[in-house]
Amino acid sequence: MKKESKVFRINARGLYYKELNEKVHQAVNSGTEELVLDNVNGQRYIGDGLAGDVKITINGVPGNDLAVFMDGPTIVVNSNAQDGIGNTMNAGKIVVHGDVGDIAGHSMRGGKIYIRGSAGYRTGIHMKSYKDLYPVIIIGGTVRDFLGEYMAGGLIVVLGLNRERSQRSTVHSPQKKIKGYGLPTMDYRLVGNYCGTGMHGGTMYIRGDIEDYQLGKEVKKFRLNDEDDKMLGKYLKEYCACFSLDFKEVMDTDFVKLIPHTHRPYGRLYAY
């Protein structure tokens, strides 16, 4: 019999990352199912290796490698996040209401990363699926170069919402009252260059078009088939619910599908 779980709050102001993460682990180990971390700023590795059905809400900007090795919990970030979120994550969900830095989902092999804003360079680098694990990254805004570099499995979706916002946007919606939760340079381009370089597994759906020169040598562009639509719809519905977006509106634009045309791009590199 489960007891009704209480929300456990931690004031992270001035806490060294080790201290904060110990407190989080202690709380989870003693049965807390919902945590709120206030005044977080730059503490690394929050949610590291954490397992179980736990929800952690982060107010403030968490430090690098958020949810590294995480195995189950849900983390909601009400602002921007830094580099390396979901690094080698196994299961669970990260919801970011702002933007994220570089290498989001680095080597991730399961779970979901839903980003309302934009993402930096090398998003989804080395991500892979494993048995029944299937990692998914959805980016609401735009992404920079090297999206899905060396990608081996899983799904990346780029929506390019709010691109009308200029290169440098000011205030991003989810927390209007809080000044400065901006999208870092909103790139007017949906996806950067070298997209899918070294990709040999997995799928990307891009809402809008992408020029051939932007693609890595290993990737080809296709139209979505019924199965793709089903797959996209399944995750996008959940994504839209996270951010109160209108699913139909988001689906209103055509997507392209990117998949590798060989699963062994370097197979012949050293073979004579």
Next chain:
Amino acid sequence: MDRFHEKDISGCGIIGIMEQSGKRFSGRDIITSIASMRERANGLGGGFAAYGIYPEFKRDWCFHMMFENKSAMVQTEEYIRDNYKIVKDEIIPTKEDKSIKYRPLLWRYFLQPKEEKKKLHYDITEEDFVAKTVIEINTRISGAFVASSGKNMGVFKGVGYPEDIGRFYRLEEYEAYIWTAHGRFPTNTVGWWGGAHPFGLLDWSVIHNGEISSYGINKRFLLNYGYVCAFFTDTEVITYLFDLLVRKHKLSFEVAADILTAPFWDDIERQSEEKREISQALRIIYGSALVNGPFSVIVANTNTMVGLNDRIKLRPLVAATSGNKLYIASEESAIREVCPTPDEVWMPKAGEPVIGRLKGKNG
């Protein structure tokens, strides 16, 4: 090479804050900000550059000196006295900090070059005269190091965590309109007082996270223009490149960035005809000034602060503004530590400079 430590997972941390109106503020914020990125350093180097700190001596060249021993100081002073009028000299005030165990003798000089000495060098500018002095001292006088040599600015650095170095130099007592700070995690050269960042020459200061794999090419290129890279550090190379391109060749920072982090040939092909011609010319003329390898740098001089990333974004860099203040840092949290609600926060594009300019000046 006696100070190698076991490898930690880390990378240098950098931050720059500029009040573009020229209004000066204390060093407290920059210390707080760099302290929040302690994980990025390992205690083997920390330092700060500050602009606008000596308004009462703003016409004099200020040398921040580090001396390993008394004889280095005697030799240096003799050399300086030969060439300059010493307007004022004093010990750089410090405060004991138990984390800082060794320290060289730290002294500052406010100087005016002697006219008759300048004349000995046919048509040399005053800047070149001073730069020559700096390179002479650094390469000829053993145990003496010029940490900075600009006007109305100074570099404060040493071996330690940056926040300790900042308190050691009592930076909260200074006021500047540009502050930059660096927490070092030395990878290719040993941690020593002179090797900490920022690197300074004239009013330039450079802080840097990463490494320059084109070091050899850049160094040979610079040698043609009289720059002797004496310290085997990447920071030194970047400083001289900016000095050459911006001060001597009078190029804008935008163009300098297009040289250091030139667009790829593929991208040049897709540029407009006009732009393509410029890009091709720059790559041909300044090909050896192209900087390769993973880096993010913050460069400052009297009128400007510039943040720049390598071309494929292999090191972190975030920028923000709040009123007239421009922030550039390795991590967004370092900015929010002192500016919780900036007007804008963004990630600069790889190879595209973020430029802060003093209002009313052309940087």
